[in-house]
C-alpha cells in the first residue's frame with residue numbers, strides 16, 4: 001500500500017511496482033475517474049467531490065473497494081494507491097481483508113513545495129491514466145505512448161482543489177499513519193529524487209519486509 005501527499009508520486013510508483021510484480025494496481029482515484037467518464041451513478045457522484053478536492057464519502061469508497069475484493073480482482077496480490085484515505089476506510093479494509101493484513105504500508109515522503117511543482121506540471125492520459133509531466137512528456141505531441149489517447153491536465157489539478165486536497169491530507173493522514181504504526185507495517189520512503197531512485201528505495205523496503213521478487 002502506498003500513502004503520501006498529493007504529488008508524492010504514489011500513482012507513478014504504484015504503476016511501476018504493479019507492473020514489476022505482475023499484480024493489479026488499484027487506485028481509487030483512477031477508478032472514480034473511469035466511472036465518471038462512463039457516466040455511472042458512482043462515478044458522477046464521485047466527480048462532484050473530486051473536482052472540488054473533497055474526499056468522496058466513505059460508504060461509496062468502501063463499497064467500490066469491497067466489490068473489487070469480492071470479485072477476486074486481488075486474489076494474487078495487489079498494490080493499493082489512494083486507499084485508505086480516512087481512519088474509517090483503514091478499519092474497513094482490515095475487515096475486508098479478514099485477518100490477512102497488507103504486507104507493507106509505504107509512505108512516500110516529499111516536501112510540499114516539491115509536490116506542488118510536480119502537480120502543476122502533471123499531465124495524464126484521459127484514456128488509460130498513464131501519468132506524465134511537462135518535463136517528461138509523451139514522445140509524440142501529447143499523445144499517450146501506451147494507448148494513443150489524449151494527454152491532458154486533470155480537472156482537479158487547479159490551485160484551489162490542490163490546496164484543499166493537501167489540507168485534507170494533513171488532517172486525515174495522522175490517524176491512518178498511527179493505525180499502521182500500531183500494526184508495525186509502516187515504513188517511510190524518501191520520495192525525493194528521480195523516479196528510478198524512488199523506485200529503488202521502495203523495492204529495498206519491500207524486499208526487507210516480504211522478500212525478493214521471484215522474477216528479479
Ligand code: AP5
Nearest residue numbers: 007008009010011012028029050056082118122133194195
Ligand atoms: P487521486 O487520484 O488518488 O489523487 P491524489 O491523492 O490527489 O494524488 P495525486 O494523484 O495527486 O498524486 P500522486 O502521489 O499519485 O502523484 P503522481 O504519481 O500522479 O485522488 C483524486 C481524488 O479522488 C481525491 O481528491 C478524492 O476526491 C477522490 N478519492 C480517491 N481515493 C479516495 C478515497 N480513498 N477516499 C475518498 N476520496 C477518494 O505524480 C504527480 C506528478 O509528479 C506527475 O506529473 C509525475 O510524472 C511527477 N512525478 C512523480 N514522481 C516523480 C519524481 N520522482 N520526480 C519528478 N517528478 C515525479
